[in-house]
Amino acid sequence: MNWKMSRVVRTVTDVMVVPIIVFGIYLIIHGHLTPGGGFQGGAVVASSTALLIIAYGSFRDYKKDFSSVESIGLTLFIFLAILGILLGATLFYNFGAGTGGLFGGRVAEGINPGYINTGGTVPLMNIMVGLEVTAALSLILWMMAKSSDSMEVEA
Amino acid sequence: MSLDLVNASPAFILGIPLLFAFLTPLADRISKELRDAVFMIGLLLTVLFVAVMSYEVFTAEGWAYVFGAEETGEITRFSFFRIMFVADGFAALATITVAITALGAGIYSFAFMEGQTGMEKFYTLFLLTLAGVNGMILTADLFNLFVWFEVTSIASCGLVAFINYKGKSVEAALKYMFISVIGGLFLLLSIGLLYGEYGILNYFAIAESVNGGVVDRVALSIILVVLGMKASSVPMHMWAPDVYTESPGAVTPFIAITSLGSLFVLFRILFVVFRYSVSTAALGGLLIILGLLSMFVGVSMALKQSDVKRLIAYLSVSQIGYMLLAVGVGFSTLENGDYATFGALALEGGFFHMINDGVYKALLFLSAAAIVYSTGTRNLNKLGGLAHRMPYTTMFFLIGGLSIAGIPPLSGFSSKLLIYKSIYLYHPILAIIALVVSIITFALIGKVFYNAFLGPDLGLSKGEVPTTMLLAMGILTAVVVVFSLFPNYVVAEIVVPAVEALGVTA
Numbered sequence: 140m141n142w143k144m145s146r147v148v149r150t151v152t153d154v155m156v157v158p159i160i161v162f163g164i165y166l167i168i169h170g171h172l173t174p175g176g177g178f179q180g181g182a183v184v185a186s187s188t189a190l191l192i193i194a195y196g197s198f199r200d201y202k203k204d205f206s207s208v209e210s211i212g213l214t215l216f217i218f219l220a221i222l223g224i225l226l227g228a229t230l231f232y233n234f235g236a237g238t239g240g241l242f243g244g245r246v247a248e249g250i251n252p253g254y255i256n257t258g259g260t261v262p263l264m265n266i267m268v269g270l271e272v273t274a275a276l277s278l279i280l281w282m283m284a285k286s287s288d289s290m291e292v293e294a
Numbered sequence: 295m296s297l298d299l300v301n302a303s304p305a306f307i308l309g310i311p312l313l314f315a316f317l318t319p320l321a322d323r324i325s326k327e328l329r330d331a332v333f334m335i336g337l338l339l340t341v342l343f344v345a346v347m348s349y350e351v352f353t354a355e356g357w358a359y360v361f362g363a364e365e366t367g368e369i370t371r372f373s374f375f376r377i378m379f380v381a382d383g384f385a386a387l388a389t390i391t392v393a394i395t396a397l398g399a400g401i402y403s404f405a406f407m408e409g410q411t412g413m414e415k416f417y418t419l420f421l422l423t424l425a426g427v428n429g430m431i432l433t434a435d436l437f438n439l440f441v442w443f444e445v446t447s448i449a450s451c452g453l454v455a456f457i458n459y460k461g462k463s464v465e466a467a468l469k470y471m472f473i474s475v476i477g478g479l480f481l482l483l484s485i486g487l488l489y490g491e492y493g494i495l496n497y498f499a500i501a502e503s504v505n506g507g508v509v510d511r512v513a514l515s516i517i518l519v520v521l522g523m524k525a526s527s528v529p530m531h532m533w534a535p536d537v538y539t540e541s542p543g544a545v546t547p548f549i550a551i552t553s554l555g556s557l558f559v560l561f562r563i564l565f566v567v568f569r570y571s572v573s574t575a576a577l578g579g580l581l582i583i584l585g586l587l588s589m590f591v592g593v594s595m596a597l598k599q600s601d602v603k604r605l606i607a608y609l610s611v612s613q614i615g616y617m618l619l620a621v622g623v624g625f626s627t628l629e630n631g632d633y634a635t636f637g638a639l640a641l642e643g644g645f646f647h648m649i650n651d652g653v654y655k656a657l658l659f660l661s662a663a664a665i666v667y668s669t670g671t672r673n674l675n676k677l678g679g680l681a682h683r684m685p686y687t688t689m690f691f692l693i694g695g696l697s698i699a700g701i702p703p704l705s706g707f708s709s710k711l712l713i714y715k716s717i718y719l720y721h722p723i724l725a726i727i728a729l730v731v732s733i734i735t736f737a738l739i740g741k742v743f744y745n746a747f748l749g750p751d752l753g754l755s756k757g758e759v760p761t762t763m764l765l766a767m768g769i770l771t772a773v774v775v776v777f778s779l780f781p782n783y784v785v786a787e788i789v790v791p792a793v794e795a796l797g798v799t800a
Contacts, residue, residue: 206319210317211320214316214317214320217316218313224306228363228365229305230305230361230362231361232362
């Protein structure tokens, strides 16, 4: 794949990619407080991949990297769920809530703006889902870009 | 809070295949041997936890497992709003059936799929299907049922199309996918109807308030059609022969087990949720009609097939009919007092036939796949004389075939005898039809055996299939033989707890 779009497009892409990724990450880690979450945030992050592929073309075979990240995200997600059993409770038990550690703050009572450091395992699982969706959608986009490029058809 | 592996076994039956499904692509990065080992460990651990759960259910009693709860084993009012898994005799019977078949198909696929590319995806799809079927069987939550239904559909579609030759398997997989997805969405619609009416999704909680009004009946009809479709009962069976024929030989029994799993789910919903709100005689009558249609149409369509896998696929549709017939008879006796006379016997026969059918059908599909593996053709008119070079496969096919035909010493006979005895008391004509279908099945098995295995050696076969494939078929044969030798023990220890778990008493 060796197309390249105009300088205008590439410059706008350079400017926009960072805010898009930041916004995606914001959606992922605020998944337990606001609408959105791992899937939606992951899709937003993956849209930056789409932008990069369209503007610059892609030169490397990212297939293995993306599918590794995808597997790691899913494995850690299920592992977090099973950790609930291994810690003596049940599958998907929220062992992190209210313990004071990472995302372990207590949820305030009454009307409040929402505190990021709460939720226990829910934000962690959102991050894993975010990883998985980012990698999977990026992989799909990369494959589509590769197969639509008729100049270089690889096996 | 303390670690209780026995109590958590239903969660592990679900969690272990999921975990290992996502570990196999990572293991594939390191080496192929590690990938195969990870897959096998995942499969064996799942079987181990099925054994642990079943042992606990059979020796002590069943329990409900609530996801995300702090204390294991404690059921409160709020537990019904969480996802609940039920570990009872019925779930044990169903998961044992799935586990035996999965073990056979998994061991078989090592040699059968050798040389294919992308095997890590195959193992992922295989373990996802296993998790999906187990989830469908164990769950007691309607929305969760929909999720596992979709997981099973999507993963098994991938399996069906895994080996593509001239687009045929893709065609079968697409047909399967369209039907599954439309069915799944209608299942969601019926779940939405029930949820809108009662505001809760747990089977047991709905069962307490279900009133059998129009909305409930619409929901029940949709559930019956969708799960009957997935179970390949006759008016909705059109996908089954294509899918069973074109899927890779190693996973065909596994696709068939998703059908059986749907049938288990259908029976659980009928018995647990709708039993007190509908006329069981009418609904049982509907099941009987579906069963008779499946039996008769399945076996008549099998008569004209010359493709060995397609023939067995139609026989499998016909076997589903026996279960629907027997359970329909048992269900219809619940309200008119005949339950003690023959209803319980019919249910025992039906459930015993389900576990038998899962095992011998897997054996038949795997031996048919062995024929294809060794000769490269499925056409019965071209095959012949395979017994000379494939003695073990011949023996395995014969045992599976005689069992599906219900020939006396074998396990199929024990369950069919229970079915004949009980449905004869319901109506003699049903027993006669069942017997006729059984005789035609025997004739068909005779035809396949004669055409493929007997006669002079035509030199079609490359020789006996690899050892791991023989081992897989051997395990299934051993199970069939054990069920044949000790039918009383199996009925008393495995089948009766399943009937009792559905809450039916005389």
